Amino acid sequence: MRRRTFLAIGATVGTVAGLAGYRSRSDNSDPVIPYAPVGDERLERRDSRARGRLVDFYTAVPSGHGSGRGLPVCIVLHGASKTAADYPELGLGRFLTDSVRRGNAPFVLAGATGDRLAWRPHAGDDPQRMVHEEIPRWCAERGFDTSRIVLLGWSMGGYGSLLLAEAYPGFARAVVALSPAVRESDEIFRSAGRLRGTKVGLWCGRQDGLLGDVRALAEALPEPPAAGSFSDGRHNFGYWSRCLPAGMDFVSEALRR
Numbered sequence: 340m341r342r343r344t345f346l347a348i349g350a351t352v353g354t355v356a357g358l359a360g361y362r363s364r365s366d367n368s369d370p371v372i373p374y375a376p377v378g379d380e381r382l383e384r385r386d387s388r389a390r391g392r393l394v395d396f397y398t399a400v401p402s403g404h405g406s407g408r409g410l411p412v413c414i415v416l417h418g419a420s421k422t423a424a425d426y427p428e429l430g431l432g433r434f435l436t437d438s439v440r441r442g443n444a445p446f447v448l449a450g451a452t453g454d455r456l457a458w459r460p461h462a463g464d465d466p467q468r469m470v471h472e473e474i475p476r477w478c479a480e481r482g483f484d485t486s487r488i489v490l491l492g493w494s495m496g497g498y499g500s501l502l503l504a505e506a507y508p509g510f511a512r513a514v515v516a517l518s519p520a521v522r523e524s525d526e527i528f529r530s531a532g533r534l535r536g537t538k539v540g541l542w543c544g545r546q547d548g549l550l551g552d553v554r555a556l557a558e559a560l561p562e563p564p565a566a567g568s569f570s571d572g573r574h575n576f577g578y579w580s581r582c583l584p585a586g587m588d589f590v591s592e593a594l595r596r
Contacts, residue, residue, distance in 0.1 A: 367572060370580035372430035373437035378402035380432040382424060385451065385477060389468035396477055397423040399432040399448040401439040407447040411487035411594040412478050414470060414511075415450035416496030416503075418520075422452040429576065434583050441584070443591035446489075449478050457520075458492075458499025467499070471507055489590045493517035493579045498527065505533040513538035513565070513593035515586045517579045521552050528559050535561040540589045542582040544572025565589070 379400040387394045397415070400407030415431065417423060426432075431448055439445045451474055453466035460467060475485040490500035490511045497519030504514050505527065514537060521527045541564045543553035550569065557564050566589040572578030 367581070368575055368577040370430065370576050372580065373433050373584075375433045375437040375440060376402040377427075377432035378404060378436055379406055380427060382427065385473075387451065387469045387473055389465045389473055390453075391464060394452045394469070395423040396451045396474075397426045397431075397449065398478070398481065398483075399426070399435050401445045401447075402436040403439070404445050406482065407445075408482035409484055411446045411484045411489075412475070413446055413448050413489045413491050413515075413590045413594070414474055415448055416453065416458055416470065416490065416492030416499045417450065418492070418494030418496050419455045420494075422454070423450045424452065426450060430580070434580075434587055437584065438587035438591060441588075443588060444595055446591060446594050447478075447483050449474055449483070451477075453496075453499065455495070457495055458502060467503055467506065470499075470503055471510060487512065487594045487596075489513045489515065489593050491515040491517075491586060491590060492519070493576075494520050494574065497521075501527050501534070501539075504537050504539075505530040508533050508535075508537065511537060513540065513589065515540045515566075515589060516542070517582055517586065518543045518547055518549055518574055519553060519556070520549060521556050523552055523555050527556065531556070531559045532561050538565040538589075538593055540564060540566035540586060542567045542579075542586070543569055544574065544578045545569055546572060547574045547578075549574065 381398050383396045384393050385396040479485045488511050492500040497516035500514045
């Protein structure tokens with residue numbers, strides 16, 4: 340029953356994306372990016388003490404909402420093949436404006452480069468602490484409402500989002516995990532109980548090698564997934580771009596006061 344309910348949620352992901360943007364090639368490998376303007380979108384360099392280096396810090400405000408002051412925050416964690424510097428090219432700012440134009444309450448996106456450490460500490464480099472401590476501080480400096488935070492990530496970033504939510508219960512109201520790079524033997528499963536009270540949205544393509552593990556995670560969660568779907572798609576941004584409209588819907592609802 341839980342699985343049937345989960346699969347029914349977000350069943351119109353492909354339709355929504357097709358209406359909002361342009362259609363990709365028949366193999367669905369190309370991203371589907373909405374026809375929507377970019378608002379205040381910035382890419383800055385910040386000194387991360389947690390990581391011991393300068394990092395790219397990305398923010399986006401939906402078009403028509405000025406500097407975004409007072410808006411809640413969705414922190415974006417990238418996968419292994421991208422960094423925060425790639426977010427503008429991926430069209431994240433356009434997805435954000437499209438979300439508002441479809442009637443969702445506005446929020447801002449923020450994220451920084453975590454490199455390929457799976458968002459875990461390694462040899463004095465701690466991207467997880469950067470997300471938990473520094474990104475909220477940088478966002479507060481911009482006037483964003485950091486009392487309301489959601490995490491969103493794909494692949495390695497989906498894993499990192501779940502790991503962070505388990506490490507700091509209550510830090511995020513919800514997690515959007517697109518094809519998270521989880522395995523049944525890893526700590527995400529061992530600490531799944533710590534996600535109780537945190538809404539989780541899970542998406543994964545049927546042609547993705549991680550499908551079995553993500554399905555198992557859906558069953559292992561202490562509460563059924565609050566959003567998501569298992570639809571046709573591979574482990575690439577072509578698939579994730581078709582999931583993002585539904586993911587943004589979920590983010591906006593989770594961030595409501």
